[in-house]
Amino acid sequence: MPSAPILAIFAAAVLQAAPIPVLIISGQNNHDWRTTTPHLRHLLANTGKFDVRVTEEPGSLTPNALAKYQALILDYNGPRWGPTTERAVAGFVESGKGLVVVHGASYAFGDMEILADKHVRTGVHQPIWPQYRQMTGAWWSDQDPKSGHAPRHIYQVRLTNREHPITAGLGPSFQVTDELYHNLRTNPNIQVLATAHDDPSIGGTGHDEPLIWTVAYGKGRVFHTALGHDVAAMMEPGFIATFLRGTEWAASASVTIQAKLEPESPKGAPRVLVVTGGHDHETTFYSMFERFAADMRVNVNPHPIPYNRDLRKDYDVLVLYDTIQNLTDQQRANLRNFIETPGKGLVALHHSIADFVDWPWWYEEVIGGRYLLKPDGGQPASTYKHDEELRVLPVSKHPILKGVPPMHLWDETYKSMWISPKVEVLLRTDNPTSDGPVAWVSPYDKARVVFIQLGHDHTAHQYPPYQQLVRNAILWAAGTK
Ligand SMILES: [Zn+2]
Ligand SMILES: [Zn+2]
Structure with missing residues (x-):
């Protein structure tokens, strides 16, 4: 006994x-x-x-x-x-x-x-x-x-x-x-x-x-x-x-709940910075993050302000929902220092695939993809199309896909992007106005990097499987999944 x-x-x-x-x-x-x-x-x-x-x-x-x-x-x-x-x-x-x-x-x-x-x-x-x-x-x-x-x-x-x-x-x-x-x-x-x-x-x-x-x-x-x-x-x-x-x-008859008189805050939760700017978007994008409040602490700051300082001590994950080409050398160094720090994460969403299209380190190594704003090296310019009906299927067993069902949604598609052959594709669509891969994990070996092409407007932002996907991606990028 x-x-x-x-x-x-x-x-x-x-x-x-x-x-x-x-x-x-x-x-x-x-x-x-x-x-x-x-x-x-x-x-x-x-x-x-x-x-x-x-x-x-x-x-x-x-x-x-x-x-x-x-x-x-x-x-x-x-x-x-x-x-x-x-x-x-x-x-x-x-x-x-x-x-x-x-x-x-x-x-x-x-x-x-x-x-x-x-x-x-x-x-x-x-x-x-x-x-x-x-x-x-x-x-x-x-x-x-x-x-x-x-x-x-x-x-x-x-x-x-x-x-x-x-x-x-x-x-x-x-x-x-x-x-x-x-x-x-x-x-x-x-x-x-x-x-x-x-x-x-x-x-x-x-x-x-x-x-x-x-x-x-x-x-x-x-x-x-x-x-x-x-x-x-x-x-x-x-x-x-x-x-x-x-x-x-x-x-x-007993009490184990902490005796504290402070407003709730998810202590120890990943610290996330959402970077916006350079591209308009609906406020439903932010409502999505309010749903994540129990899992992460989320701040927003439009570019290029976040890159004016060292981000490493304040944040674990950067979420990009912006479009930007140019940074000063110092801003570039601050961004790069963050990305090169093991344990940090990056989740690039939708139109941020058109960030830094002239910075090969960025699109080749970090993101593993690039939206071509104009024809380049024999490749045609990338194209986009709004309000497309999409079937999106998981094609990997990656933890980011946990709880993400096959999706049926209306969203903006991108076609003729350059996509690195080294990425691990997470989601694919058969919509002919889109490239097949619509979400992937980059092979980048320092920070954890995810790109999700979906997410133009409220039809995606308010769609629970999309929310699940973004939540999972952030938590995985933070190393907690
Ligand atoms: Zn009363
Ligand atoms: Zn868009």
Whole structure:
């Protein structure tokens, strides 16, 4: 039988491998659940620690349907769910699982009028769900002193209990722009983790109001945050840290998510510089990079400015989407120093094949291809044609093609380019207005170099297989694939 430490390591490995299944309950709220629920889902999924599902029809939940989850996250404020679901949810928590209550959900099922989207009064009252008050530890009241909040403002949230696993390591306070709920009725058994001073000069109570707390309900754990009025409030680093750590604690009774109060940035991710200029293009080109935000840090700088300095310490990959012929000797040396540094990468896209057509080192050795702006050495000038229907097939097993299916798209074609016989062709088309190879890896032996001919406008930029191809190419060029 393995010793205890080995079992612990094994258990840790299993926990690492299996994301925690959690369910967000949404679909009705006087807050903008259509934007907040996807945002919460993204925050959770981004940690890699949760398998996140969402229901917008909670009224159909049964004990069986809930059994596979470790925690429920309520981004809900609306009509009662009916006895089956309500019993299922209360039983779920009681049995030892987790419940997370976010902002608007703190006054669901109370003695408040049900409000429609955007706080529109409906005149509809519903019977109180008493167990919900027990689970969530607090409720809103229309009686004096009325529960409510001063206008949304910027304030400091103080972590009043820093011993709890959720708040340990987060520091004494953080700042938010959010609503600050006040005069909530709370149960004596809640464990308050954070409060904020409610400024009387703008309609606050003058008291320190509880904003984050936990509740023990049966064998279960409840994490309640009154923060998170909208996506902006949910982007606050303090909201994110407490929400993610609170959810992990509710779901698993322990917290492994990093205690940090900084905006998200993919640390250690490849640093990418996109070089534009000399050729117009649609802004959809940039939207494509926004989708890569989790995998890389991307800057843009038009040529020739990037080449005025040594790029090696700031960037791992250059992505060229420009057209340029001339650089000064110093600019040329800076570009060349980057390309000649082992470990660096270059991804040349589309019209950048017409860069430096008079610099043989560039097109022969680095890119492995050249767009002929005019006839040269017995070869005719290259040609282009817009809006061509293309079938593009992978013709290699290269990692850049991972997850890239046969593509069917409309794009600009180039024909009669000079293509080095030494390139490894990745993609080919049979469109007669195009050369056969439309993506290749250069044989250049210092930096990793890829050329992708496709990508003239939004029809390519917005096409998921093209995005996958460009993403893969950058990550491969950075040496991470
Ligand atoms: Zn609100
Ligand atoms: Zn083009």
